[in-house]
Amino acid sequence: MQRAVFHVTPNEDGKWKVEQEGAGHHGVLYEDKAGAVRDAKELAQRGNLGQVIIHGRDGRIQYENTYGNDPRNVKG
Numbered sequence: 001m002q003r004a005v006f007h008v009t010p011n012e013d014g015k016w017k018v019e020q021e022g023a024g025h026h027g028v029l030y031e032d033k034a035g036a037v038r039d040a041k042e043l044a045q046r047g048n049l050g051q052v053i054i055h056g057r058d059g060r061i062q063y064e065n066t067y068g069n070d071p072r073n074v075k076g
Contacts, residue, residue: 003066004050006040008033010057018043041065 005021011029016036019027020043030036037054044050049068056062 002049004044004047005053006044006051007053007055008036008040009055009059041067 007017007019007021009017009019010033011017016030016033017027018030018036018040019025028039030039037052040052040054044052044065045067047068049066051064051066053064054062
């Protein structure tokens, strides 16, 4: 089973974008980061295995959340 990965990234016009890896489209724009994060988390939770990666204004990853039954055995 493949993980559905959603990225929340800043857009060049000050808005925030939610994109799914490998989806082949440009994503959805939001006026604020909170709305983008909320919807990305909701999308990731819909499937059996999802992940949200939240980026800051500088493009670097701030944090990420994984949802569902992760098949990897990772200590931590």
